[in-house]
Amino acid sequence: MSLHQVEGIILRVREFGESDKILVIYTKEIGKIDAIAKGARKFKSKLAAATQQFSHGYFYLYRGKGMFLLGQAELKGSFPRLHGDLERLAYASYLCELTENFVPAEESQPEVFYLLRQALEKVNNWEEYRLAVIFFQLKLVSALGYKPVVDHCLNCGKERFSGQLFFNPLQGGVICEECNKTVRGKSRPLSLNCSAVLSHLQNTDWERLTVLKVSTETKEELLAHLASYINVRLEKRLKSVEFIKKLKKMPLA
Template sequence: MLVKTEGFVLKSKKYGESDSLLIIFTRKLGKINAIAKGAKRPKSSLIAGVQPFCYSDFLLYKGKSLYTVSQCEPKEIFYKLREDVKKLSYAAYLVELVEATVNEGQTNNRLFNLLGKTLHLLTQSDIEMNTIIRSFEMNYLNYCGFRPELYQCVSCGKKESSNWRFSSQEGGVLCNLCFNQDPYAMKISDITLRLAKYLQSRDIVEIQKLKISDSLNENLKRILKHYILVHINKYDFKSIELADKL
């Protein structure tokens, strides 16, 4: 059976002498494993469209355990990402998040579109990098079914509180009367909470030039990092650690 679909190459590794083993996030089939035969040969017609991050049109043949890439036409190779180590590291982080969450054969059009928008934004020069990454994380959580509750206490439903804490385990904010529900809940300031709500409700393209102070970014990053680690059960994002050091 042949299937035509667009997709992003999440991972590519050498397989045998000249083949590539790919993990592709496709629009029609979700995440799949596929082999691109001969893709490592210098004159292969597949070579341009099967590199990591590439957005390509694929013609796929479904085998017993793997898809085979019959044809591949690159639509966007995001070359500029490869010219900037920091941007490349952030792009690798986005791809790691997607790969860790999407199951094989599970489609997610909103996440697919979000990944495409964000990779495109990362190639631009006049963006706020921190804003883009925090926005991706907030929307990523929305589209993967892990949307944190930010508007009312996750324990009692109270919408007003003298101060709030954020509980990764409980899935959102706790009011001052419910702090005992999670003794490890993290302090979250009113301004950090307002920023999280704003990013949660806005399309990433709308806020690409929004300036976030370093301290505010660090506060929200710390909270989101812990929340993501708890809910997707992945504890080593080497790409984001590298990007943050650059």
Template sequence: MLYKVEGIVIRSMDYGEGNKIITIYSKTHGKIGIMAKGAKKLKSRHAGVSQLFTYGEFMFYKTSGLGSLNQGEILTAHHKIRGDLHLAAYAAYLVEMVDRMVEDTEASEFLFEQLKAALDAFEEGKDPQIIVRMFEMKMLHFSGVAPVLDACVHCGRDEPPFSLSPGMGGLLCRLCRLRDPRGISVTEGTVKLLNVFQQVDLRRLGNITVKHETRLQLKQCMRAYMDIHVSIPFRSLHFLDQMDKYDI
């Protein structure tokens, strides 16, 4: 059967002497594995469209198993991302989240648009760390494990200062924070940004200026929460951590 879909390449691997197997995340069919014959060859008509992070239109045959790419048209190549070590590392984390947290046939127009908007935001020069934190929150929402951020997860009060309890699933107020001694103390600014990350569509993301201390706290909160509620050892995170450690 012949299919024609819009999608984003979230994985690309060499296969044999001249081929590639790509995984695209599509708006209508979820994740799709496709064989792109000859795509490793520079003059191949499939070479460009099979590159990681490419947003394109894909026409392929599929009966069972892998599809076979017949034709592809690049809509956005994302050359800037692939040409920048830092941006490529951040983008690799985003597409790995989609690849490993989404079931094969689980289509979501919302998630597709958020991923597309995140990659576009990288290209536009917006803060990559903020984009990553926002996309992590979108993935938590998609997975049904988003934190409770509008009030205390235990008693429902709005009594700052708060701590974030990944284990209990959200904020704890000043009266309940001792219920989780491992909770992360968070400033009012961090709480506001976490709410922004949860509520604001990435397609409407403007330029956000965040203090260094707040960046560190946001990363600590999101990493701790992801570790408990997702618990997937993302390979791309190791390189991101190395970049942060050595300021590559």
């Protein structure tokens, strides 16, 4: 059996057998893996703390014939505010579910690992956490080869927009009013504001993101456009998205 020492974030946990857990871990070194944590549900297990969803830590794994076996785990960060705030928790689950469904198994992409880690930190401790989710959506799909077209019409290439703009998830980005009449796929109107923020986000980083001011309406619109863009690429609906939708209909307590 070979030993792997990795830094990772737990994307998903499911119970297994009497006291074990099966973990989906996104690691910096070997990408997305499944690992079994024997006895991790026992009250006194040393693995308990580091094997919760969102746990960020160092993991010592053995590779047998099938999935990885978790030997030891050392917790590095756990994003405590997520558990006291339903909306933050829902968005953090969305980040993890998106990562799990988008990244290929056992393929290392450190930039995607850092993106997820930063996004979870921001969802945990930043007031503008929805902007962090939007940034994550955009950067994740771009890193995995699905960068949407946002600064010109994807059909005619026009850069200076006039008239109503549209966002076409199937075609993969922004489309001008004229082209929208003929291009296939369902489009939804995109505000000029939204299109400007999208272009800006594609060329920014976390540091500059934190000084950006975006209205609540624009954030809602961006989240919806990017979620539909992602749905088309994933060809499935994510559980966390359904939860977020339900949550937003709930009256504030």
